[in-house]
Amino acid sequence: GAVVSQHPSRVICKSGTSVKIECRSLDFQATTMFWYRQFPKQSLMLMATSNEGSKATYEQGVEKDKFLINHASLTLSTLTVTSAHPEDSSFYICSARDSDRVGNTEAFFGQGTRLTVV
């Protein structure tokens, strides 16, 4: 099956610094990728839709200047958490849609990135 790879799987950073998370589709092209955030014992919440070659679409309540998304190629989207604070500590997950597959197919998820801000 299709593989989505996230890097890093874990990161610890100091408060006030920025952290970049990468999401790659390894064996398919993805014009659209999605970024989710998951707090402990809660469900996934969609943060934004990343579109290759254009601006990301953010969900209500998500600060676009804090969570910078870049989707510069058909296989890579990045999420940068700027000026991170302890409340940004969470599990960040990306998913990708195979651009070449039509119809109602499954979504492919990365393994997630555990961000801890100290």
Added chain:
Amino acid sequence: DAKTTQPNSMESNEEEPVHLPCNHSTISGTDYIHWYRQLPSQGPEYVIHGLTSNVNNRMASLAIAEDRKSSTLILHRATLRDAAVYYCILRLAGGTSYGKLTFGQGTILTVHP
């Protein structure tokens, strides 16, 4: 988006079948029923999906009610590795939100040895 309702938790014994229910009374005619599961500290994993007919794959079976207002995910023989949170999600067939998934709270499945 149409909403789904699932029990918060269920328990099963290893090697026994598990039936995970999902209610989606406001489902529209173009909504597909998708199931994903999430193991601890991992991203979600696709399990199965269907529209009207029952579906089978190597992981599970999906039984869809005739009126489509409910569905059941069936794990035929639970293993310890099936312990996870199972999400039942309605997914639009197309349009601008294609690919976007709205996760509910899901069902926490515990499998006892």
